[in-house]
Amino acid sequence: MSPEDRAFLTQLFSTAVRAADPTQALRAHLPARPKGRVVVIGAGKGAAQLAAAFEDLWDGPLEGVVVTRYGYGCATKRIKVMESAHPVPDQAGLAASAALFEAVRGLSADDLVVALICGGGSALLPFPPGDLTLEDEAGLNRALLTSGAPISVMNAIRKQVSGIKGGRLAAACHPARVVSLVVSDVPGDDPAQVASGPTVPDLVSREDARAMVAAWRIELPEKVAAWLAGEAGRAPDPGDAVFAGHEVRVIASARISLEAAAAASSVPAVILSDAIEGEARDVGRVHAAIAREVAGRNRPFQRPVVILSGGETTVTLRGKGRGGRNSEFLLALALAADGVNFAALAADTDGIDGSENNAGAFADGGSMARLRGLGMDPAALLSGNDAYSAFEALGDLFEPGPTGTNVNDFRVILIR
Numbered sequence: 001m002s003p004e005d006r007a008f009l010t011q012l013f014s015t016a017v018r019a020a021d022p023t024q025a026l027r028a029h030l031p032a033r034p035k036g037r038v039v040v041i042g043a044g045k046g047a048a049q050l051a052a053a054f055e056d057l058w059d060g061p062l063e064g065v066v067v068t069r070y071g072y073g074c075a076t077k078r079i080k081v082m083e084s085a086h087p088v089p090d091q092a093g094l095a096a097s098a099a100l101f102e103a104v105r106g107l108s109a110d111d112l113v114v115a116l117i118c119g120g121g122s123a124l125l126p127f128p129p130g131d132l133t134l135e136d137e138a139g140l141n142r143a144l145l146t147s148g149a150p151i152s153v154m155n156a157i158r159k160q161v162s163g164i165k166g167g168r169l170a171a172a173c174h175p176a177r178v179v180s181l182v183v184s185d186v187p188g189d190d191p192a193q194v195a196s197g198p199t200v201p202d203l204v205s206r207e208d209a210r211a212m213v214a215a216w217r218i219e220l221p222e223k224v225a226a227w228l229a230g231e232a233g234r235a236p237d238p239g240d241a242v243f244a245g246h247e248v249r250v251i252a253s254a255r256i257s258l259e260a261a262a263a264a265s266s267v268p269a270v271i272l273s274d275a276i277e278g279e280a281r282d283v284g285r286v287h288a289a290i291a292r293e294v295a296g297r298n299r300p301f302q303r304p305v306v307i308l309s310g311g312e313t314t315v316t317l318r319g320k321g322r323g324g325r326n327s328e329f330l331l332a333l334a335l336a337a338d339g340v341n342f343a344a345l346a347a348d349t350d351g352i353d354g355s356e357n358n359a360g361a362f363a364d365g366g367s368m369a370r371l372r373g374l375g376m377d378p379a380a381l382l383s384g385n386d387a388y389s390a391f392e393a394l395g396d397l398f399e400p401g402p403t404g405t406n407v408n409d410f411r412v413i414l415i416r
Helices: 003-019 022-027 047-057 091-103 134-145 151-159 168-172 206-215 222-229 254-264 280-297 325-336 367-373 378-383 387-394
Strands: 038-043 063-069 079-084 112-118 177-183 247-252 269-271 305-311 343-348 360-364 409-415
Touching: 003 254, 003 343, 003 360, 003 409, 022 047, 022 177, 022 247, 038 047, 038 091, 047 063, 047 079, 047 112, 063 091, 079 091, 091 168, 112 168, 134 151, 134 222, 151 206, 206 222, 254 269, 254 305, 254 409, 280 305, 280 325, 280 409, 325 343, 325 360, 325 367, 325 378, 325 387, 325 409, 360 387, 367 378, 367 387, 378 387
Parallel strands: 038 063, 038 112, 063 079, 112 177, 177 247, 269 305
Antiparallel strands: 305 409, 343 360, 343 409
C-alpha cells in the first residue's frame, strides 16, 4: 500500500473518531441544573474521557464515579475513575459496580444522576445475582464471546443474569431523576443495548433470553443456565414508576462518525450501512464482492470511490489464533479480493480490536501475495482465527492506541 493511501485511510478514521469526541458530543446535551445534588456515574471504554469532558463543561458542583477498562483512564478533578477487566470481568469490576450503587444511595427527588454510558460496560460491570459468583458471570461472558451471537443477543442474555444491567442501576437511583447520555456502539443505536443498559431498561424478557440461548446453541455454565431457567431476578419493566421522568439521549454513534468521514473525504464516498452485523469473515467476503464489482465493472458505484461501513460483526472461534473481528474481516476481504486494485482499513473506534493492542489493520490487493511470499498460508490463518499474525507479519497492524470513545467498527475501502 502506498504511503499516500495509508495516510488517507488513517485520516478518515481520525475524522470518524473526532466526530465522537466526548466534549463535542456532550456540549449540546447538558441537562438543566437540579435543586439538589448532581451525581455522575458511568461505564465503558470511553467513560473516563466522558467524565473529564463533563467536568469541564458543567457549571456547578458535582460528584461521582465511573468505570473504564484497564489503561483507559485519564485525569479527572471530582469524578472518581475506576478500572476493571474487559472482555472477561474480574474482581475490580465487582468493586466498581458496588461503588456505583453506593454513589446513588440515599438520593432525593431534587437530585440529578447523569449516567455516561458507552460500549464495553457489559464486561466492566459484573454484579452476579442471587447465589451466582463472579466466576459464573465470567463463564457466561466467555460462552457468549465464543458463540458467534450478535451483540443484541449477548446483551439480552446478560441482562437476565445481572444485578446491575437492564435498568437496575437506574432503579437504584429512585427517586432522583436520571439522564443517560449514551455513546452508541451497537447497530441500530438502541441505547438499551449499550453496555447492556445499566440505566436504560428494555422489553426483552426472560423468555426471550431463553429462546436466544436455544437458537444460538450457547453452552452456558451450569449455574447460569439454572438461574436463567428460574423466575428470580427478572429485569425491571420499562413502564415501572421508578423510571418516570428519566431521559435517554444518544449523543454519538457510528452513523454520525461515518457521515463525518464521508463529508471529509477528497474522494466521492458512499456509506453501505452503519448497522452491519454477522460473522466478520462473511461480512468481509461480501465487501470483497462489492470491491470486485466496482474495480472490474465500475458498478454499483463509479470509480474512484470510498466505501464506508460500520456496525458490529462477530467471530465464532474455530481456532486458537490471535486477533479481533476487524482484523478477521480484513483478512477475509483481502483473501476474497486478492489481486483487486483496492486499499482498505478496518478498525475499532475505541482503539482496540479484540484482546491485542491494535485497533485493526490495513490491506490491499497485494497483501495476500506478500503473505504467501513470507511462507504463510492466508486461508489457514483465517481458518484458525489468526488474522493478527497475518497482519503483524506484513507490518500492517493499525495501532492508534485508546481513542477515548467507542462507536464500534469503522471500515473503509478505497478504489482508485
